[in-house]
Amino acid sequence: MKQFLLYTAAALTLLGTLSACQDAEYSPLTGRGYISQTQTRSFASQVVTVGHTAVTTDMNIRVSDPVTEDVSFKVASNAKALEAYNARYSTNYVLLDETQYSITDSEGNPVSGVSIAKDQNMSPSLRIQINPMTEQMQESGQKYALALTATSADGKVPMIESASSMVYILDRIPIQPVPVINYSTAIDRGKFNGKAESFTQWTWETNVNMDLLGEGIGQLNNQYIFNFDGSGEIYIRFGDAPIDGRVLQIKTQGTQMNSQMMFSKNTWYHIAFVCTGNQVLLYVNGQLDNTLDVGGETYLITPGSEADFSMCNTTYFRANAMFAEMRFWNVARSQAEIQNNMYSCDPTTPGLLCYFRFNEGKGGVFYDATWNNEEPRAWTKAKPSWRDDVRIDGKE
Numbered sequence: 001m002k003q004f005l006l007y008t009a010a011a012l013t014l015l016g017t018l019s020a021c022q023d024a025e026y027s028p029l030t031g032r033g034y035i036s037q038t039q040t041r042s043f044a045s046q047v048v049t050v051g052h053t054a055v056t057t058d059m060n061i062r063v064s065d066p067v068t069e070d071v072s073f074k075v076a077s078n079a080k081a082l083e084a085y086n087a088r089y090s091t092n093y094v095l096l097d098e099t100q101y102s103i104t105d106s107e108g109n110p111v112s113g114v115s116i117a118k119d120q121n122m123s124p125s126l127r128i129q130i131n132p133m134t135e136q137m138q139e140s141g142q143k144y145a146l147a148l149t150a151t152s153a154d155g156k157v158p159m160i161e162s163a164s165s166m167v168y169i170l171d172r173i174p175i176q177p178v179p180v181i182n183y184s185t186a187i188d189r190g191k192f193n194g195k196a197e198s199f200t201q202w203t204w205e206t207n208v209n210m211d212l213l214g215e216g217i218g219q220l221n222n223q224y225i226f227n228f229d230g231s232g233e234i235y236i237r238f239g240d241a242p243i244d245g246r247v248l249q250i251k252t253q254g255t256q257m258n259s260q261m262m263f264s265k266n267t268w269y270h271i272a273f274v275c276t277g278n279q280v281l282l283y284v285n286g287q288l289d290n291t292l293d294v295g296g297e298t299y300l301i302t303p304g305s306e307a308d309f310s311m312c313n314t315t316y317f318r319a320n321a322m323f324a325e326m327r328f329w330n331v332a333r334s335q336a337e338i339q340n341n342m343y344s345c346d347p348t349t350p351g352l353l354c355y356f357r358f359n360e361g362k363g364g365v366f367y368d369a370t371w372n373n374e375e376p377r378a379w380t381k382a383k384p385s386w387r388d389d390v391r392i393d394g395k396e
Contacts, residue, residue, distance in 0.1 A: 033073065034163035035150050036062040036122065042162040043088050045145075051173045052132055058125040059166065061114055061150050063157055066121045072153040074113040075103060075126060081165040082147035090336055092346075093145035093169065100137075101146055102129045113153055133172055141346040141355075141369065144170045174343035177361040178322045178390045185364065185384035186313035189306060191377045192328065192353040193370060197230075197301035199330040204234065205272035205338065206326040207392045212319035213238055213265045214245015221245055222316035225323075229307045232299035236273065238263065238319075250292075252280060257292035259284065265319075268394035270342040276332040286339035301353075308354075313381075324392040326356045343393055347372075361386055 037059060038044035048055055061073045082095050104127045105111050114123040130146065137144065146168040152159060181187065204226060214220030221239035228234035234252050239245035248259040250273055259282055263269060272283040280292045301308055309328070312321060325343060331351035347355050347369035355369040356378060364383040365376035 031063065031065050031067075031157065032160050033061055033063045033071075033150070033152065033157040034160040035148075035166050036060040038163040038166055040160060040163045043085055043167070044163070044165070045085065045167040045169055047169045047171050048130055049171045049173060050130060050133055051175075054129050054131050056127050056129045057168065059128055059148070060125055061116065061123040063116060063121045066119050067116055067157065069118050069156070070115055071156045072113060072115040073123070073157075074151050074153045075148055076112070076151075078147045078149035078165060081149050082145055082167060085145070085147065085167050090334075091340055092143065093167075094142045096130070096144050096146040096168075096170065100131050100133075100144075103127070103148075104129065128168065130168065130170065133170065138172065138344070139369075141344050143340065143344075143346075146170075172344065174324075174392045175389050176324060176357070176359040176392065177386050177388045178324050178392065179358055179360075179366075179380075179384040179386055180320050180322055181312050181380070181384055182320045183312060183315060183317045185380045185382050186317065187309075187311040187366075187378050188313045188381050189379045190309040190311070190354070190356075190366075191368075192301055192308045193368075194303055195301075196303055197330055197353065198298055200277045200296055200298050201275055201330065201332040202234070202299060203272060203274045203329040203331065203333040203338075204236070204327070205270065205333075205342075207268060207270050207324040207343070209266065209268045209322040209392075209394075210238065210263070210319045211266055211321070213263060217242065217244055219245045220316075220318055222314060223312075223319055224314055224317065225311055225321065226326075227310050227313070228299070229305065229309055230299060230301040232297055234273075234299070236271075248282070248284075250280065250282070253294040253297045255292065255294065257282065257290055260290050268322075268392055270325075270338075270393075272333070272338045274332050274338075283335060283338050286335070286342060288335065322387065322390065324358050324390075326354075326358065328353045361388070 034040055079095050086093055103111060106125055114126050116123045147165055149165040218241045221241055222237055223239055224237035226236040236250050238248055240249050243258055246262040250257050270285050274281045277296050280294055282289045329351045330353055352370055356366050357369055364380035366378040368377035
C-alpha cells in the first residue's frame, strides 16, 4: 500500500509540474507584438514567385491587445534571422541585396516601419516589393531569400521574438530555351571536369520532356537518356523488353531498377538517381519513387577518354526529348538538396562534376557551368532545333 501511495504521489507531483509548465508556455499573450503573417509561428516563411516584373506582398504588425497609445515599429533586413532559418531547414539561401527590394506604404512611399494607432491592434499594410532577379543572380545558381525582422521603435511594445521575423523565399519561374534532342541530334560526346575520379557515391539529375513513349510491354523500349561511359555502368532509359515503355529504368552494378510510376509523354519531370554506395534511390519531382540495394561498386573516370557520357545515342530512341539542368555529382545528394535545387543550382557546390543548363538557345554544343562556360563540354551529332521560353517545371 505504501508503494502504491508513493507512486501515486509522485505521479500527481509530475502531473502538477507538467500542468504548470503548460500554463506558463501557453498562457494568453498580453500586449506583445509580432508579424501578423507569421501567425505566431517560429521560422515562418512565404514563397514569392519572381518572373520578369516586380512582385509585391503585404506585411502587418499585430499586437495581442489593442494598444492604449500610438506605438511604432521598425522593419529591416536581418542576416542572422536567415542564418537561423538555413540552419533549421538545412537550406543555403543567400540574403537578398537591398537593391533588389523595397518597403513602402500602401501609396508607394518608401518607409522603414509602421505605426499602430491608439485602441487598435493591427498596423496598416507594408508593401514588400521584390524586383526581378538580375541575369547575374540567375547565372549564379544561388537561392535567394529576404529575411525581415520587426522591432519596437519606441520601446512601448515587447515583441514575440520567434514571431518577429518573416522569410520571403524567391522562387524564380524557370523559363529558358531548351534543345530538342533525338537520335539524329543525340549527344554522342560529353565530358565531366577533366580529372581522374573514383567514387562509390553519385547523383545524376535532369529535367526531361519526352514526346513519345511506348504504351505497352516492350514497346519503344531502350530509349536511353543517359549513359555513363566511364568504368562502371550507369544506364538510364525508358522501357525495356519485359516492361512498359512508360517505365523509367536504371541499369547499374549488374542489376536494374524500374520506376514505380508510369511516365506521360509531353510532360516535364525532374528525375534524380542517387547512389549512396549500398543503395540506389529514384526521385521524381523531388519525391522518392523506388529504391534498390547494390553492392558498393567503385566507378572510375579516366581523363583523355573520348567521352564521359552520352545521351539518346541509339537507334531505339524514337522520341524528341527536351532537356534542361543536367548534373552529375560524385556525392549522394539528400532529398532536401534535390527538392531545393530542381531548376537551378550553384555551380560551385562541392561534388558537382558537370552542370549543363542546356540553355544556349542555338547550335549543337553545350557548356558546363562548373567551367564558367569557357569552352564546349558536350556535342551533338547534328545541330538540334530549339524551343524558346519553355517553362521547365511544367506549370502554366
